[in-house]
Structure formats: structure tokens, C-alpha cells
Amino acid sequence: MSEVKIEYEVKNMPFRRLGPSGLRVPLFSLGGWLTFGGTVNGDPVKEIVKTAIENGINMFDEAEEYSKGNSERELGRVLKELGVRRADYVLTTKIFWGTRPGPNNGGLSRKHIIEGLKESLARLQTDYVDVVFAHRADHNVPMEEVVRAFSWVIDQGLAYYWATSEWTSREIEEAFLIAEKYGLHKPVAEQCQHHLFHRERAEGEYAPLYKKHHYGTTVFSALASGILTGKYNDGVPAGSRVDTNKGGYGDHVLKHLQSAEGQEQIRKVKELTQLAESELGCSVTHLALAWVARNPNTSTVILGATKPEQIIDNLKAIDVIPKLTPEILEKIENIVENKPKGPPTYGRPLLDRFGRL
Secondary structure, three states: OOOOOEOOOOOOOOEEEOOOOOOEEEOEEEEOOOOEOOOEOOHHHHHHHHHHHHOOOOEEEOOOOHHHHHHHHHHHHHHHHHOEOHHHOEEEEEEOOOOOOOOOOOOOOHHHHHHHHHHHHHHHOOOOEEEEEEOOOOOOOOHHHHHHHHHHHHHOOOEEEEEEEOOOHHHHHHHHHHHHHHOOOOOOEEEEEOEOOEOHHHHHHOHHHHHHHOOEEEEEOOOHHHHHHOOOOOOOOOOOHHHHOOOOHHHHHHHHHHOHHHHHHHHHHHHHHHHHHHHHOOOHHHHHHHHHHOOOOEEEEEEOOOOHHHHHHHHHHHHOHHHOOHHHHHHHHHHHOOOOOOOOOOOOOOOOOOOOO
16 A cells, blocks of 8 residues: 555535536546646646645546546656545546557457556556546447446446546437446446537537436536637737647647637637626636536536646636626626527426426
8 A cells, every 4th residue: 555645635625426426526626638748747747736636626537548648647656656545536537549559449349448448547557447438439339338348347346437528418328228228337427528618518418418317527628728718819828738739739729719700709708807807806717617617517627737826726716606696697698698598398388307397
């Protein structure tokens, strides 16, 4: 057993259940996408993770493909060096893309789910992950094989739960049907993009899943790739993720920023900034994070950071959540003008949450 050097303290971090499971996760967690093992390495990673733990974050999100496995290696290394008790933190990873070419080194075949997860565990220097995600749906593999493979890794103690990422509601429902038919483990959450400019799937398409299965979400890109921080209002600043990830992700975001849709979003960010500063006394970043976090179907919001101070600043959103009154929320809706429409009722009254008129 590794020496325990850090005793985790909850601080003022709210906790929620991960979907219908009994696993409690912090409202804000930390992810390694685009940072750990890529643009951030060595001691800076250690300082970021240490700062997260010291401020109540005890959930860390990874994937086999992040920096071709180096993100998992960096996180596994610093958690060992920091001496965090394994029972005190929640560790997740995602399987699909693989880390190298090969006919069976990606996707959701039983072979890759099992072998890919074992390789992730080795990089993370742990015996198990709390949650393993299917990073995408695999249309080349029977759903029964997928569900059976994830159930097997759970039964073997390699993971405690499994979940989905970027799946359609139909694909998730199929996984539930297979699990129920054969008595297998059901997925507990979906990792999806959800922010003020991207709402249709998380608030519309998945709505029946929340009601029927109590499905949860682990939200990524809650700040719309940084657009909702306001830092791209006047161009791309040096050192930003768009600047440091040129040739791929950065170019994709830059193209969007230069589009008509991107320019319209920047205009709305400026209005949201004025609302946040004048009526809430906070930044537009805090407003955007609080808005996603207040959604009852959000289990956790995954933060990304290149500096420790970003963690501390982002967590100020916790204090903004109770300030989002119905009046403030209405003003936000009037600015973004993109609230998903519910299913048509044709003039008939809606049922309440107990299925009654």
C-alpha cells in the first residue's frame, strides 16, 4: 500500500450521485484532455492536480487516446507522488480510439475493451477505475458484445461502473434493453458537450433518458472551448488553447470563431458578460459554469486547466449557482435564444413528474 501523504477534505464542494448509481461525485471534476501529457507536463501537472484536491475536487477524467496515453501516464504518476489514498478519489477513463494503429487496437470489440482498459490501468498505475466510458458508439460491433464486455470488466473488478460518451439516445436505450434482457450491468451516465450554445442533445434528446433511467451527465466543454470565457472576443491571445493546439483542435475552434455563427456567439458572450458583471458580480466564466452545474441532470462538470489558478477561479462558480434566480435565467434565455423545445403536446396537458395530470 502506498504511503498516504494527503488527506482529502470536501471543503465546500457539492456532491451528486452519478446518474442512478450510488457513486457520489463532485459537482466539478478535472479532466486531462488537451493538457496533461500534451501542452502540460511534469511538475505543472502535479501542481494542478494538487490544487484541485486541496479545493475539493476528487474526480479525475481521462481517456486512452488523450496525448496517445501520455495524459493517463502523467495523472497516474502525480497521484502516486502526491500520495492520495485510492479510496478518496474517483478515477475515470474512456475506451475507443486506442493509442496505436492496428485492426483490433480501437473500437468496442470485447478484445479492445478488455485489453485497452488493462493498458489504461497500467498507465494510471491503479488496479481499477471507478468508471470506464465507451468513448463513442461502435456500429461495427453488436451491442450485446459491447454490453457483455463492459459487464465483464466490472465483474472482474477492473471497473466499478460503465458509461457512454457521445452516444445517441437511441444507442443508449439499446444498451439498456440488452442489459435488462440478459441481466447485465447498465450504463450510468453520458459524457456529453453541454453549454449555453450547445443544448439540443443534453436538454432535448436525452430528456427521456433522465426520466426513464435517471441517467446522469458528466459534462465536457462547458465553456464552449473557451468562447464563454470571453478571451476570444478580440482575437486569439497567446498561450490560449487555440494558440497552443494549432494544426488540429485549435484550427477547428479558430475556424468556428471566424464563422458567422462564431461571431454571433461572441456578440452574445459580450451581453452575457454585462449581465454577469452588473447583476451577479461575477465573470461570464462563472456564469457559464454555474448555469450548466445547476441543471439537475448534470452529475459533474469537467474542468480543464493549464495553470493551478484556473482551478481556483473556476470553482467560484459554486457561489454563483444560488444566484441564478428565475429572473436571471430568463434574462440569459433572452440573450442566447436557443432553448430546446419539448415534444409537441397538441394542446393536451402535460403529466407531472409522477405521471399524473
